Ligand SMILES: NC(=O)c1ccc[n+]([C@@H]2O[C@H](COP(=O)([O-])OP(=O)(O)OC[C@H]3O[C@@H](n4cnc5c(N)ncnc54)[C@H](O)[C@@H]3O)[C@@H](O)[C@H]2O)c1
């Protein structure tokens with residue numbers, strides 16, 4: 001297959017790029033490098049540009065004619081979205097509108113979209129099924145839910161075929177530590193803990209110890225980035241085989257509290273480090289755990305690395321040998 005990955009120089013995109021190339025697919029990455037890293041992909045496969053620049057995008061789509069576009073490009077920091085909502089709607093929502101318009105104008109009609117557990121807001125039940133109420137609590141989640149609705153409408157009225165994958169908490173790095181998570185600034189729990197273990201940071205803060213959970217700290221469903229990458233490969237096969245447009249959760253259906261993640265990191269790294277307890281962060285639900293039965297049944301996806309210590313081990317090796 002020929003695939004185009006928007007945002008493919010970012011964290012999840014670069015792991016998916018690697019996997020698709022290893023499977024023998026032809027892959028191009030379209031990324032404006034606002035948060036991505038040219039080093040994460042082969043130079044010949046990288047086209048630098050924004051999804052908001054339809055001229056460049058159309059030239060690429062017309063000449064390359066990908067079978068499937070995997071759309072990772074977005075702004076991702078929840079905290080920034082609260083302060084700069086317009087930037088999130090412009091990049092994430094309008095950007096996707098521009099991308100889908102350019103695709104359909106050029107006769108490219110298959111899209112895999114990076115959605116998020118953030119569309120559920122504060123979920124009423126756990127584990128969360130795709131049919132649960134969608135009620136985002138920040139502009140980031142709203143920008144993604146708006147895209148899901150846009151895609152659904154385009155699939156009904158404009159011939160788009162899509163899958164939206166709602167990721168839970170992506171974590172870990174490639175086994176050989178050649179690529180990994182490199183957000184700037186980093187706000188995600190596991191890399192921040194590991195930067196504390198390496199001494200790059202002085203301490204790790206637990207955001208809230210009064211959640212209605214067994215140890216009072218928030219619970220998340222951490223999924224290894226390579227398992228997430230495989231979900232995209234299967235979704236591409238599914239669309240290429242004529243699968244209908246659909247939405248899938250992707251997580252391990254297993255949750256760990258912040259305290260449990262910190263304890264696991266101390267064990268894996270063999271390092272003790274200072275832990276502080278602070279106030280809750282705005283907009284953090286107590287528990288986010290995926291019901292992933294649908295993606296298993298429909299796409300045949302199965303977790304391979306569902307082991308918190310493996311996730312932390314790969315992320316730690318990456319932190320110690322970071323190339324970008
Ligand atoms: N990291 C997570 O835990 C998580 C969870 C749920 C959903 N997601 C979604 O997955 C996707 C990838 O996340 P990530 O963690 O790899 O983030 P990332 O920031 O590492 O990757 C995003 C990439 O998109 C690029 N980009 C941003 N705006 C662009 C534009 N206008 N044109 C072209 N490229 C642009 C950035 O340069 C970057 O390389 C995002 O859509 C994010 O919302 C991530």
Ligand SMILES: O=c1ccn([C@@H]2O[C@H](COP(=O)(O)OP(=O)(O)O[C@H]3O[C@H](CO)[C@H](O)[C@H](O)[C@H]3O)[C@@H](O)[C@H]2O)c(=O)[nH]1
Nearest residue numbers: 116117118168169187188189192205206207218258281284
């Ligand atoms: O220094 C920190 C950082 C995080 N946390 C806590 O650790 C948990 C995980 O936080 P992350 O920032 O790593 O991840 P989030 O669950 O906030 O969000 C991530 O996963 C979501 C989906 O589940 C969204 O997609 C979002 O974009 C993505 O960043 C949360 O309870 C958070 O409060 C801390 O206690 N201390």
